[in-house]
Amino acid sequence: MFNALAVVTTVLVGVMVGVEFAVAFVMSRILNALPDDSRQLGHAHGGRMLGALMPVWYIGSLVLVVVWAIAGWHQHGTGLVVTAGALLMLSVVMSILLLVPINNLNKTWTPENRPADWKEQLHRWERFHYVRVAVIIGAFTLLVSALV
Numbered sequence: 705m706f707n708a709l710a711v712v713t714t715v716l717v718g719v720m721v722g723v724e725f726a727v728a729f730v731m732s733r734i735l736n737a738l739p740d741d742s743r744q745l746g747h748a749h750g751g752r753m754l755g756a757l758m759p760v761w762y763i764g765s766l767v768l769v770v771v772w773a774i775a776g777w778h779q780h781g782t783g784l785v786v787t788a789g790a791l792l793m794l795s796v797v798m799s800i801l802l803l804v805p806i807n808n809l810n811k812t813w814t815p816e817n818r819p820a821d822w823k824e825q826l827h828r829w830e831r832f833h834y835v836r837v838a839v840i841i842g843a844f845t846l847l848v849s850a851l852v
Contacts, residue, residue, distance in 0.1 A: 751811035781850030788846035
């Protein structure tokens with residue numbers, strides 16, 4: 705049962721990393737290449753869609769890592785799991801403090817009501833997102849290392 709928990713947790717975090725990596729390095733570039741109105745509408749739609757899904761995924765992943773750390777407290781690799789948990793906690797805090805406020809604004813914008821600095825705000829979100837992706841890649845790497 706413990707091994708199943710470790711594998712499921714690692715896979716869920718790995719898929720989350722893949723989605724966030726794709727948002728950062730694929731979807732954002734596709735959307736940013738579109739004309740302004742389509743670009744902004746695409747970002748708003750993505751913000752609504754992923755904004756509803758990702759909090760559950762981030763918190764759920766963190767909870768699974770905490771359960772793994774507690775269940776395997778005396779197991780080999782627990783320090784790696786705890787460190788991964790700390791990185792996932794950092795990603796949640798970053799999300800709440802830095803990314804969610806911008807996303808909450810962005811997902812309500814339309815071409816008619818967006819602010820004059822909407823591009824700058826989206827660029828700021830992207831920069832924060834790059835850092836968050838690096839943090840969750842680090843967490844995923846630690847979880848994989850804890851498995852071996």
